Amino acid sequence: MVSFVQFSYELSLKHESEYFLSRPIYAHINSDAMRHNLERVRELVPGSKVWSVVKANAYGHGLASAFEGLKTTDGFALLDLAEAKLLRDMGWQGPILLLEGLFSQEDIFLVSDLHCDCVVHHIDQVDWLEALSEAKHGASSHLPKIYLKMNTGMNRLGFRPNEYKEIYHRLHASGYGISHMTHFANADYVDRSPSVDEQAEIFHQAIEGFEGDRSLANSAAVLWHHHMFFSDWVRPGIMLYGASPSGKYEDIEHAKLQAVMSLNSKIIGIQHLDAHESVGYGSRYKTDVPIRIGIVACGYADGYPRHAPDGTPVWIAGPNGLADGKVCRMAGQVSMDMITVDITDMPHVDVGTDVQLWGNFLPVDAVAQSAGTIGYELLCALAPRVPRTG
Amino acid sequence: MVSFVQFSYELSLKHESEYFLSRPIYAHINSDAMRHNLERVRELVPGSKVWSVVKANAYGHGLASAFEGLKTTDGFALLDLAEAKLLRDMGWQGPILLLEGLFSQEDIFLVSDLHCDCVVHHIDQVDWLEALSEAKHGASSHLPKIYLKMNTGMNRLGFRPNEYKEIYHRLHASGYGISHMTHFANADYVDRSPSVDEQAEIFHQAIEGFEGDRSLANSAAVLWHHHMFFSDWVRPGIMLYGASPSGKYEDIEHAKLQAVMSLNSKIIGIQHLDAHESVGYGSRYKTDVPIRIGIVACGYADGYPRHAPDGTPVWIAGPNGLADGKVCRMAGQVSMDMITVDITDMPHVDVGTDVQLWGNFLPVDAVAQSAGTIGYELLCALAPRVPRTG
Known part of the structure; x- marks a missing residue:
């Protein structure tokens, strides 16, 4: 994996020069519309804090534009340390959440440098974090905040409810501050199992008696299930960009979102x-x-x-x-x-x-x-x- | 159309730093395989010169890698003046063909600076080129070479055969050197009309008696119709990258192409x-x-x-x-x-x-x-x- 080709050079050439004006296609990104859509989130879930999801270069919109439009958010959620670095370089001092956490043990140094919060979804990540805690003598001020992910039926990332308690106690014993999260499989369907209610029920039962914030709702849950449970932090993505979580425009036609x-x-x-x-x-x-x-x-x-x-x-x-x-x-x-x-x-x-x-x-x-x-x-x-x- | 956002900055950050190594996905681009695929083109059509098509950042492979793999080609064909500029910056001194020609009259200055050849497919482009010729007093050494595009049944870009003769004479009278080109709609089908034979027949009839090179064959025609007619210049694209023009791998399984x-x-x-x-x-x-x-x-x-x-x-x-x-x-x-x-x-x-x-x-x-x-x-x-x- 050497010699990364000069793809960036090509692109910067293209975007710095005037040559690209030749072919008439362009994408206009409306930061005001993003700002408006974030306000709509706040109106729907007034008691919740907002992780604005800006992974994948802000869903293709460009992270700089997203930062411009969403800088009144409570935090930004993304995947990639390069994007976290860019947000810090642009001046963002608030929370950043890495939605898939550490990809390798070496990531921990960059994560600490950039003051990111980390999702923990598999057992190797727990081992890496325990090792970090030992190196830092468990001083919680030097440890990233953890979002412990529970698999309540999505069956993609996270720990089963019966494993969750043990993982929680391991990380807690190592000095980590822990929030609880899960992800819905069917928040944009009415007739599929597991439903939002079923998943939320499993989640709340499993964390009963545990301290820590809860984060459940994606865009679909914010739009269509916000009255069913409380989420200390919501995680809207697609609705910030004015498109429908279900992929059907008629489902958001009355939600007063604006295309970005x-x-x-x-x-x-x-x-x-x-x-x-x-x-x-x-x-x-x-x-x-x-x-x-x-x-x-x-x-x-x-x-x-x-x-x-x-x-x-x-x-x-x-x-x-x-x-x-x-x-x-x-x-x-x-x-x-x-x-x-x-x-x-x-x-x-x-x-x-x-x-x-x-x-x-x-x-x-x-x-x-x-x-x-x-x-x-x-x-x-x-x-x-x-x-x-x- | 002001304030182009700093998308390039984000990307160069990403690709210059080591941060991107965190998430484990990457694309390996094999320039040797490109070189091999170009050799396969030469074996199939030994008498033809080759426009290697590298539009769209070399079909996603990166123009720098494509230049590395394909530098023994006779010319590069692409859409975008930014890509033409990049090839010149990397040291390419041979022909470059702009496959959609000028998008506006202003493009002519950059086209001249970069010594590009131009496809001409609509009447406005003819007007712009006549104006250029007048400004240069018809000195052909200062004029781009023209690839005049005939619509023989693709019905996308180009002049109908009955219009073609008049356009040819207008450009010829203005001092332009002119090659003839068309594009096949169904070179990867055996049962659809218009067939390669029908389109080639229309093309050859319409240019009978005209001077100039002919360029007909895309990848599918190089692979499956190269014995049917002669193309002074062929224009392979997808086969250089080791994929099938038909989209079906079994169609190229015996063509000895390599995935890039x-x-x-x-x-x-x-x-x-x-x-x-x-x-x-x-x-x-x-x-x-x-x-x-x-x-x-x-x-x-x-x-x-x-x-x-x-x-x-x-x-x-x-x-x-x-x-x-x-x-x-x-x-x-x-x-x-x-x-x-x-x-x-x-x-x-x-x-x-x-x-x-x-x-x-x-x-x-x-x-x-x-x-x-x-x-x-x-x-x-x-x-x-x-x-x-x-």
């Missing part, structure tokens, strides 16, 4: 097709009547989902711009750098007309749903070659 | 499940009998396809490492940062065991096919948070 990322581009070509012609790779889309196709500078190498079928919504500007636009329909297979859209009903559209792939005019979840996925995936998948503007 | 990108990670957690339990979001995977689940540090925010179903292949190392490994099966919904794999038959697997998501042991196309897409998309979608090693 708008992915915009332009028409770069037009084709007039006769009846019985076809469009793109595999000639998937076939015409019954003459139509007009607009070619948009956005493809799967920008992060647009390749599996989006014909009919996927694309927002095309009207004669007076994007706000005056309407939904048109994809026609033909998504290419690496282009999509093709039926613009027959939009005679004003020409090379240079503005297009929105998703954002304030077209919910990312509507595009994701058409492509058989959820908004999360599209936001995270935005490619580094797409410049972000703020 | 290997995406590797590790097991970070283990769960023992009883019968009638479930795994992950939506509790999609349900157990009939007791099983053992390995949790791998790789999720859709790393570029792994979220729509991969239960049963998608994942390569898990054996007791003697990755080469001693075997295919296991995904069990449960892909999360943002993790996948869950059935490792019941692999008793040696523990936290820290090596895993390959795709690469030299597991074709990317096998994973893509399971997820309903093609290797191209997965390679391009590799997230910036995943470090590349070379």
